[in-house]
Amino acid sequence: MLNQKVDQTFLFCWFVLLFSDSVVGELEDIVSIRDLSKKGLDSILVRAEKLEAMPLEKKVKLLKGKVVSCLFFEPSTRTRLSFEAAAKLLGAEVIGFADAKASSTAKGESLSDTVKTVERYCDLIVMRHPVEGSARLASERVKVPVINAGDGPNQHPTQTLLDLYTIKKAFGKINGLNIGFVGDLKYGRTVHSLAEALKHYKAAMYFISHPFLAMPKDLLEELKEETQVYETTKLRKYLRNLDVLYMTRIQRERFPYLVEYEKVRDEYLIDKSILERAKKGMKIMHPLPRVNEIDYGLDDTENAIYFEQLANGVPVRQALLCMLLGVKI
Amino acid sequence: MKDIRLTAISNGTTIDHLPPSKALDVLKVLNIEEDKVVTLGVNLKSGKMKKGKKGVIMIEGKKLSREEIDKISLIAQHSTINLISNDKVEKKISVEIRDEIREVLACSNENCITKKDQVKTRFKVLGRKPISVRCHYCEKTMEKKEILNNILV
Numbered sequence: 001m002l003n004q005k006v007d008q009t010f011l012f013c014w015f016v017l018l019f020s021d022s023v024v025g026e027l028e029d030i031v032s033i034r035d036l037s038k039k040g041l042d043s044i045l046v047r048a049e050k051l052e053a054m055p056l057e058k059k060v061k062l063l064k065g066k067v068v069s070c071l072f073f074e075p076s077t078r079t080r081l082s083f084e085a086a087a088k089l090l091g092a093e094v095i096g097f098a099d100a101k102a103s104s105t106a107k108g109e110s111l112s113d114t115v116k117t118v119e120r121y122c123d124l125i126v127m128r129h130p131v132e133g134s135a136r137l138a139s140e141r142v143k144v145p146v147i148n149a150g151d152g153p154n155q156h157p158t159q160t161l162l163d164l165y166t167i168k169k170a171f172g173k174i175n176g177l178n179i180g181f182v183g184d185l186k187y188g189r190t191v192h193s194l195a196e197a198l199k200h201y202k203a204a205m206y207f208i209s210h211p212f213l214a215m216p217k218d219l220l221e222e223l224k225e226e227t228q229v230y231e232t233t234k235l236r237k238y239l240r241n242l243d244v245l246y247m248t249r250i251q252r253e254r255f256p257y258l259v260e261y262e263k264v265r266d267e268y269l270i271d272k273s274i275l276e277r278a279k280k281g282m283k284i285m286h287p288l289p290r291v292n293e294i295d296y297g298l299d300d301t302e303n304a305i306y307f308e309q310l311a312n313g314v315p316v317r318q319a320l321l322c323m324l325l326g327v328k329i
Numbered sequence: 330m331k332d333i334r335l336t337a338i339s340n341g342t343t344i345d346h347l348p349p350s351k352a353l354d355v356l357k358v359l360n361i362e363e364d365k366v367v368t369l370g371v372n373l374k375s376g377k378m379k380k381g382k383k384g385v386i387m388i389e390g391k392k393l394s395r396e397e398i399d400k401i402s403l404i405a406q407h408s409t410i411n412l413i414s415n416d417k418v419e420k421k422i423s424v425e426i427r428d429e430i431r432e433v434l435a436c437s438n439e440n441c442i443t444k445k446d447q448v449k450t451r452f453k454v455l456g457r458k459p460i461s462v463r464c465h466y467c468e469k470t471m472e473k474k475e476i477l478n479n480i481l482v
Contacts, residue, residue: 133467
């Protein structure tokens with residue numbers, strides 16, 4: 001009986017590996033979370049886990065001799081540094097710029113020409129650009145793989161992947177969890193992308209916001225077809241149900257009047273008192289930077305995992321670099 | 330009211346079964362050279378159309394391109410295009426919206442890369458009744474009104 005079980009387990013692992021390798025071959029670029037199936041997402045998360053556990057001396061050989069270009073046409077702290085650290089810790093060389101003024105864009109060069117130039121010097125391009133759809137265009141213009149590190153308010157797929165990885169690490173699973181989103185749900189690209197990814201895992205989603213910043217209706221309808229979705233303006237209404245409270249920053253520039261902004265901003269602040277009414281073990285996440293929505297007093301609690309969340313960006317981005325460059329892990 | 334009959338064309342294209350209110354919109358988005366003979370009929374009797382009335386456009390000496398047929402599909406899906414050659418219907422096309430619309434629609438998002446770089450536009454059709462499309466590049470969704478306002482002329 002035991003032998004039979006061992007055989008079945010062996011067969012299952014063999015199938016997973018066989019399948020995972022086929023996913024490695026399929027991934028050419030990471031542009032939008034919409035391009036990834038559940039199997040694709042899982043395959044990335046499994047590799048991130050392996051890379052996180054891998055000894056540094058082994059890891060540093062994986063991308064030896066490879067050159068990664070980090071083209072940041074607009075400012076970024078976390079994403080840029082995380083990508084650079086991820087590549088360097090795998091042994092790759094990193095070239096690029098952190099400001100469009102430092103590139104030929106300042107001389108009027110088109111994005112197409114810039115990426116076609118850069119691909120001559122590298123094996124992979126990581127790109128952040130303020131214009132929506134720029135990463136898709138770049139991926140169509142060059143032969144080397146492109147990773148979208150944010151294209152304006154549109155997509156930021158690696159943020160979504162590290163969010164999923166953080167949830168999986170915290171709970172050992174993603175399937176069937178209850179995830180609450182708070183803050184700017186109308187314009188927040190991290191919320192939209194994560195919600196789109198979570199629908200594959202049948203996670204129940206709770207959208208908590210001021211009506212002015214509610215989730216776009218078309219996206220809500222799309223999500224409702226796949227999973228349970230709840231909307232409310234009351235932060236505490238569903239608190240007892242939530243496994244994850246995903247906070248976001250409410251941006252001043254979204255509001256025509258300062259008074260309206262201040263009223264809404266202070267509606268969704270959390271501090272330690274929230275834990276009294278929350279489910280035991282509820283985790284608090286935030287894509288950062290925060291303004292005042294999470295009190296610093298929460299930082300040292302077991303519930304706060306937003307700094308672990310940003311650290312998880314490194315193994316997740318390493319997994320993507322390896323997969324797109326055809327390195328088996 | 331006296332029954333009006335249009336004289337058939339010998340060579341060219343007839344666009345039939347247009348909703349009467351859409352006939353002029355269709356005419357506007359077609360690239361018709363100044364010397365072409367065009368006949369436009371609006372509110373003509375129709376047994377096929379729901380309200381019993383239809384619009385018809387007949388263009389002498391013109392064959393429609395793929396892009397032009399796609400434009401018509403966005404304004405008046407289910408209309409009929411007859412390609413006429415030597416007084417005979419050479420081909421009949423039932424106008425349907427394709428799964429992907431290329432190069433006939435501009436994106437309504439001013440921050441889309443298609444507005445900044447030399448890119449041919451592409452849209453995935455999400456729904457047909459009512460129509461909605463998603464930009465291949467910026468992923469913005471457009472619905473009927475925005476689509477009709479952004480057809481390239």
